[in-house]
Amino acid sequence: MSVFRSARLEALLGATVDQATYHQVIGLVTNRVSEDVDLEFKGDYKNTDSGRAEFAADVAQFANATSGLLIIGMDEDKAMAQAAGPSGISVVDTEITRYINVIADRISPPLPFTIRPVENPDQPGTGFILIAVSRGPVGPHAVRVNDSLRYPRRVGRRKVLLHENEVALAYRDRFTGLQSRLDAAEAHERYLVDQLSTDRMYVVVTLVPDLDGYRDINTDEFSAFRQAVLDTSPWLLEADNPDWYTASVGPDRLVASGLPRPDAAHLITEPGCVLHRSGAGSFVAYVGERPDSQAAHVIEFFVVAGVLAGLRFLAEQAVQHASASGSASLRATLVPADETKATFLTQRLRWSPHAGERPVHRPPVATALADLHRLAVDGRELTRATYALASRLVQHFGIPETRYLTVDGAVRIGAWADGSTKERARRWADTNEVKIDESHPSAL
Structure with missing residues (x-):
């Protein structure tokens, strides 16, 4: 699915970007379609350093503007800025991979795009390459050229470079947008926290895509969700944790929960999740006990395992079922915690606190950013994000970082308890x- 929809471009093509045929793209020539703020033609790019830099700039210009479509393989009548005809470029997999690698290597931060070959049925292996680029929510997007960074933007039919003051304003907008997404994460989190019991400790993980997707909330979607969830386990490392047991709906949300408690059937139990139609969602996992007459205890291993499972589950749901994209704003917290009871961090199955630890008296909060798609499929992206959130949580207790992972996304295997848990961690890694x-x- 294309990362953006444009009624104008769909009218020109006679189809959506992800469904347009070769003959529909050729129709741009017949209809004398001109380049515009959201459309650019390019016959080809040389596989040289300058060619790669030019291509990266042509992609980034749309992310720094209002989104757009780059059609490679279409020659241009430069006098009229119109589509002139096919240049006959190769559209084999190696060419697609080359362009993807240039985008990954040259443009930062990552931008939302889709790339699609459109093959000439009469000359297999040749045709057009369509690259749809959405406005980046974490712009400005820089293009690396030698040892410098440049910030291109599409203005009308031209590509211009942002001036220093424009770059500064774009960064200000980035951080304003980030704060609004973190505020949204807190709101999604609250919807789940309000439905948890207060006699246990939980880690709640929340993910908000920078580019919202859309997921229908109707009878068919709920039936498919219930069937898929109840047949799977969210846990990546803990084989003996409870699995999903029930599924339900809330306003604009799908909800899943563990085995209901006889004394509080209306509450969400672990594992629990609330998935918003936009692709945002929250996940809850048990991390310790909160008895009436004693201090509460949070087990660090359960925190790491819960964050790891929650991030992967939420990212998969956002990407696969809501078609959300871009980066993801992440938030994790430990609840409940308040002034009436001290909460300590402990090692697994050992109720003595960490050396030098201090208790907390309010819910600790951690935030981070990650690439949404890679979070769903890439183990290293997942462990790096888990390390960031888990470490920022344990720092509230006076601990520098989590024991179980490293900052570069490795599993610190010596921290894991000997036996089946360590072996599962090794196999998963x-x-x-x-x-x-x-x-x-x-x-x-």
Whole structure:
């Protein structure tokens, strides 16, 4: 699915960008369609350093403006800025991969785009390459040229470079947008927290895509969601944790929960999730006990396992079912916590606190950013994001970082309890191409 919809472009093509045929793209020539603020033609790009820089700038200009479509393989009548005819470029997989790699290597931060070959049925292997680029929610997007950064923007039919003051304003808008997404994450989190019991400790993980998707909330979608969720487990490392048991709906939301408690059937139990139609969502996992007469305890291992499972589950739901894209704003918190009871961080199955630890008396909060698509499919992106959130949570207790992962996304295997848990962690790391760090965390 294309990352953006444009009624104007769809009218010109006679189809959506992700469904347009070769003959429909050729129709741009017949109809003498001109380049515009949202459309650019390019015969080809040289596979040289300057060619790669030019291509990256042509992509980034749309992300720094109002979105657009780049059609590679279409020669241009430069006098009229009109589509002139096919240039006959190769559209084989290696060419598509080359363009994807240039975007990844040259443009920062990552921008939302889709790339699609449109093959000439009469000359297989040749045709057009359509690259749809959405306005980036975390702009401005820089293009690396040698040792410098440039910020291109589409203005009318031209590509211009942003001046210093324009770059500064774009960064201000980025941080304003980030704060609004973090505010949205807190609102989604609150909807779930309000439905949890207060006699246990939970980690609540929330994900808000920078580019909202859309998911229908109707009978068919709910039926498919219930069937899919109840047949799967969200856990990546904990084999003996409870799985989904029930599914329901809320306003603009799908809800899943564990086995209901006899004394509080209306509450969400772990694992629990609330998935908004936009692709945003929250996930809850048990992390410790909160008895009436004693201090509350949070088990660090459960925090890491819960964040890891929650991020992967929420990212998959956002990408696969809501077609959300771009980066993701992440938030994690430990609840409940208040002034009436101290909450300590402990090691798994050992109720003595960390050395040098201090208790907390209000819910600790951690935030981070990650690439949404990679969070759903890439083990290293997942462990890096989990490390960031888990470490920022344990820092509230006076601990520098989590014991179980490293800042570069490796599994610090020496921290894991011997036995089946350690073996599951090792197997999961191997399967997901995550590096294993053999160092011992005794210094933490």
